[in-house]
Amino acid sequence: MHMTLKPGAPTAPANSTAPKRRLRPAERRLQIVEAAVAFFAEAGLAGTTRDLSQRLGITQSLLYKYFDSKESLVEAVFERVYLDRLQPEWRALLLDRALPLRERMLRFYTAYTDAIFTYEWMRIFMFSGLAGAQLNARYLGHLRVAFLEPMLGEIAASAASARAPDMEDIWNLHGGIVYLGIRRFVYQTPTPDDVRPAIQRAIDRFLRDFGIGER
Amino acid sequence: MHMTLKPGAPTAPANSTAPKRRLRPAERRLQIVEAAVAFFAEAGLAGTTRDLSQRLGITQSLLYKYFDSKESLVEAVFERVYLDRLQPEWRALLLDRALPLRERMLRFYTAYTDAIFTYEWMRIFMFSGLAGAQLNARYLGHLRVAFLEPMLGEIAASAASARAPDMEDIWNLHGGIVYLGIRRFVYQTPTPDDVRPAIQRAIDRFLRDFGIGER
DNA sequence: GATTTTAGAGATCATTTGATCAATAAGAAA
DNA sequence: TTTCTTATTGATCAAATGATCTCTAAAATC
Structure with missing residues (x-):
């Protein structure tokens, strides 16, 4: 028997509402990329072009017209997945001393997890x-x-105690939060529907440790 | 051109010290499994049996004599990778109230990260x-x-303050620590050589938050 | 040393899969 | 309606890959 260990095409219905019509190149290309995002997220980057095309309801050869x-x-x-996930204005938010630091971090991590906590x-x-x-190394950089470095600076500036966090402390905070998404989407283990309470507690714990009270 | 996206066989020298001799089945099997652990860790589970056999310096068909x-x-x-990573005695360690809780957690996470922070x-x-x-869900369960639940119980028992952690707080602590390994081996991003200081700070921060002082 | 057992090699099969190309028909232009 | 453009299909190729089978030679047994 010929068995492959790749996830293959998970029971995915070919686009049932098949208009089977000719699309304008730009539309078709976008349609392909969007389907590919969902498909590769599920099957892995080793997923086959045939399975992808089947899911799209088009022939495999058509993919090569566009790529x-x-x-x-x-x-x-x-490009599609990474683009525009990180909003530049988050930096301004983190540096906006008109807001309490806790509030800034809360908003940042709410926005950040809203952006990246997706299956894809x-x-x-x-x-x-x-x-x-x-890509990953560049992204994290x-x-x-x-x-994260601006955040570190703000915390250091607000830190009442002698101790101030270093970058590894920040990564620890970050990792604890991101791990929620890993549990949910990679390990596919139950997690709270609303991640904000857990994030809030993590941030409060962090700030409290550096003498920055909630109140 | 016929290109595949799989990592393929990364420049791996075929076992140069090739005795090319017949091995007893048990030995050969073990040799194969150990090489497969290293190989699949590198190339992914979609790595090919041919690349693996080449790395071992044996024929591909021989693999099928053993599997x-x-x-x-x-x-x-x-089986090889998961087996015996989690030491049952860690539980006793976590529950040993003769030791300060901080010490127990420190020892547990030192042992735990020693066990799992490997490339493979x-x-x-x-x-x-x-x-x-x-497997992963079972492992985490x-x-x-x-x-983790015993640890949670011990922290709750020691918690001086009214607040006690819940399981999500524990996962947050755990995730922050494990994320170090993810950065190092998955994203292949620089991390401190010695992870213990970062782990120590994370644990202290956690305990302090629940009114369990270092001292 | 002769005989038997079996670890291992080498050839080969059947699919899978990325990629190519000529033929077709949908839709735009005239 | 007719003509033209090109999005899309269907057939096909070549390489990759999991799996099988026969044969050989190293080691164990006698």
Whole structure:
């Protein structure tokens, strides 16, 4: 018997509302990329072009009209998934001393987890990390410089106690929060529907430790 | 061009010290499983049997003398990787009130991260999680019942303040620590060589939050 | 040393899968 | 309506890959 260990095509109905019509290139391309995001998130980056095309209700060869290779399709998927997830204004939010630091961090992590706690993002990020894609390192570097380091600076500035956090403390806070998404979407283990209470407690715990009271 | 997105066989020298001799079945089987652990950790569970056999310096067909299918080989890999990682005595350690709680938690997480912060374990755990293997959920369930819930109980018992942690707080602590390994082995991003200081700070921060002083 | 057992190699099969290309028909242009 | 463009299909290729089978030679047994 010929067995493969890849997840393959999980029971996915071919687009049942099949108009079977010719689409304008731009539309079709977008449709393909969006389906590919969902498909690769589920099946992994080793998912086959045939399974993807079946899910779209188009022929496999049509994919090659829009992408030179599977690799370039995956690249388009990355672009689509990563693009515009990190909002530059979050930086201003974190630095806005008109707001209490706790409030700023709460808002930041609420917005951040709203953005990345999706089945597609979480899993594709993991898949690409495991595949050794440079993207992840760049993403985390950007995250650190644009948001986490400013956050660290603000906490240090507010810290009443002698102790101030270092970058590893920040990563610890960050990891504790992100782990919620990993449990939910990678390990597919039960997690609270609303993650905000857990996040709030994590942030409060963190700030309290550096002498920044809730009140 | 025929391109595949799988990591394939990363520049791995075929066992250069090739004695090329006949091994007794038990030895050969073990040799295969150990090589498979390293190989699948690197290439993912979709790595090919041919690449694995090449790395071992044996023929691909020989693998099938020892395993019915690739699937059963992967199962043997799981068994090898998961088996005996979690030491039952850690539970007794966590419950040993002769030791300060902080000390118990410190020792537990030192032992735990010593056990799982390896390239093989971290990556194979992620791969199998993404592949939808039930194993991960079972593992985490076991971890929770055997260690994390006892830990939660001990913290609640020691908590001076009115507030006591709930399971999500424990997962937050746990996630913050495990994230170190994810950064190192999955995202392959720089992390401190010695993780103990960061772990110590995370534990102290946690305990302090529930009124359990270091001193 | 002769005989038997079986670990291992090598060839090969059947699918799978990324990719290509000529033929077709849907829709726009005339 | 007719003509033209091109999105889409269907057939096909070549390489990759899990699996099987026969044969050989190393080691165990006598």
